[in-house]
Amino acid sequence: xxxxxxxxxxGISGVTVPNFIPEFDNWRITSNTSNTSSADITANWERNxxxxxxxxxxxxxxxxxxxxxxxxGKYLIHMSAQIQARSGQVGQxxxxxNVSTDGTNYTQFAQGEGTALDDDVTNINLSFLxxxxxxxxxxLRFGMSTGENNIRALGASDLNxxxxxxxxxxxx
Numbered sequence: 201x202x203x204x205x206x207x208x209x210x211g212i213s214g215v216t217v218p219n220f221i222p223e224f225d226n227w228r229i230t231s232n233t234s235n236t237s238s239a240d241i242t243a244n245w246e247r248n249x250x251x252x253x254x255x256x257x258x259x260x261x262x263x264x265x266x267x268x269x270x271x272x273g274k275y276l277i278h279m280s281a282q283i284q285a286r287s288g289q290v291g292q293x294x295x296x297x298n299v300s301t302d303g304t305n306y307t308q309f310a311q312g313e314g315t316a317l318d319d320d321v322t323n324i325n326l327s328f329l330x331x332x333x334x335x336x337x338x339x340l341r342f343g344m345s346t347g348e349n350n351i352r353a354l355g356a357s358d359l360n361x362x363x364x365x366x367x368x369x370x371x372x
Contacts, residue, residue: 223257223368229355235286238345267340269332274370278327281362285316286350293346295324300339
């Protein structure tokens, strides 16, 4: 670090700074989910296709709402969802981040909560860091639940309403 600081400080040109983020991806749902009291978000996922977005690296792959990582490493996951109360007031809406380390069984790894009156929309966020040690078995999916009435996640194909980002920030 000191040698790099001395090189940069001395004004030597031609120093190449490496790409510090090897993977960055952004996915969103393109339409509203069905009204539900508890469900994983399994349909209508798309990689952000806006002209101003470009993934870094290979990017995640998706099948039926299950995401697979392109390489091992430490990933920062941030999820933001616009959740709408349906058919009455909802005192507790839960957004869940679920991770599988064996490709089959999922553990809830993170949770965000909110409340809303009938047809009101609440933005719920969650963030977590996971150490992906195997690209075959590590999987990611998101869900939502409530004990009252129904809720739905809102989506759009031209902007992020319910979406997540995955950023690889370090090696395993």
